[in-house]
Amino acid sequence: MPELPEMEAWRRALDGPVSAFPIEKAGPAHIATLKTIDPPLSALEGRRLAGAERRAKRLLFPTEDGELVLLVHLMTAGRLRYLPAGEDGPKTPAFRLRFQGGAELVLTEAGKKKRAGVWLLTPEAAEAELAHLGPEALGLGAERLGGILSTESRRLHSLLRDQRVIAGIGRAWVNEILHAAKLSPYALSKDLTPDEVDRLAAAIDSELARGLELRERGANDKRTYRVHDKLGEPCHACGTPIARVDFEEHTIYYCPECQTGGRVLKDRRLSRLLR
Numbered sequence: 001m002p003e004l005p006e007m008e009a010w011r012r013a014l015d016g017p018v019s020a021f022p023i024e025k026a027g028p029a030h031i032a033t034l035k036t037i038d039p040p041l042s043a044l045e046g047r048r049l050a051g052a053e054r055r056a057k058r059l060l061f062p063t064e065d066g067e068l069v070l071l072v073h074l075m076t077a078g079r080l081r082y083l084p085a086g087e088d089g090p091k092t093p094a095f096r097l098r099f100q101g102g103a104e105l106v107l108t109e110a111g112k113k114k115r116a117g118v119w120l121l122t123p124e125a126a127e128a129e130l131a132h133l134g135p136e137a138l139g140l141g142a143e144r145l146g147g148i149l150s151t152e153s154r155r156l157h158s159l160l161r162d163q164r165v166i167a168g169i170g171r172a173w174v175n176e177i178l179h180a181a182k183l184s185p186y187a188l189s190k191d192l193t194p195d196e197v198d199r200l201a202a203a204i205d206s207e208l209a210r211g212l213e214l215r216e217r218g219a220n221d222k223r224t225y226r227v228h229d230k231l232g233e234p235c236h237a238c239g240t241p242i243a244r245v246d247f248e249e250h251t252i253y254y255c256p257e258c259q260t261g262g263r264v265l266k267d268r269r270l271s272r273l274l275r
């Protein structure tokens with residue numbers, strides 16, 4: 001799933017183009033993709049978008065008149081592309097916006113399952129739709145992070161991915177961040193020392209900024225990630241092979257030397273079964 005760096009890179013790329021021309025035709029949308037029926041998509045026609053905004057992993061396209069907000073959540077497999085006038089697009093996208101002059105914004109989704117969503121909302125409804133999200137991860141700072149970590153005792157890998165607690169970090173960037181902070185994915189949030197909280201706050205900012213910079217230059221996953229999905233490859237900091245462990249529904253990648261004092265993490269689901 002695209003996370004904060006990927007979505008922010010997309011937002012920056014789309015901000016200018018989507019506001020260049022008024023919308024000529026909104027839709028069609030796949031029945032599973034469009035999550036709202038009122039107001040109808042046609043309410044967008046003739047209006048101009050003010051640009052692209054982002055909240056956590058969602059993109060928002062408010063209309064220039066301030067009356068409507070188009071909200072897009074790509075989930076795992078959704079992709080949003082801006083096609084300049086005259087460029088061939090997919091025949092049956094999950095969602096399409098055509099602008100006056102012929103450019104298009106198209107949402108496609110690989111695979112049979114339609115999970116990506118498009119909502120057309122009033123600004124108030126959009127705010128309610130996003131109200132459950134925690135503060136943005138990038139720029140959070142040590143003080144706010146410390147406050148969040150002290151409220152409940154949870155394993156860092158799980159806590160950092162919880163969008164209601166901190167918004168924008170998912171299963172890939174959490175591995176990069178915890179490695180940069182030299183913290184165990186299983187460390188409990190309340191056990192962190194002030195120095196470790198500082199390190200984690202700095203790692204959130206530096207890793208998400210690194211990711212954003214790379215994604216803006218068009219870097220692929222292989223070039224962007226240094227820990228995530230790198231099982232057996234040498235850690236870029238110490239050379240130890242990157243290890244992997246399954247945890248909840250996710251796969252954690254980490255460096256045993258840099259993050260867990262040389263210990264190999266046990267699959268907690270398995271150890272529960274054996275207990």
Ligand SMILES: [Zn+2]
Nearest residue numbers: 235238255258
């Ligand atoms: Zn290492």
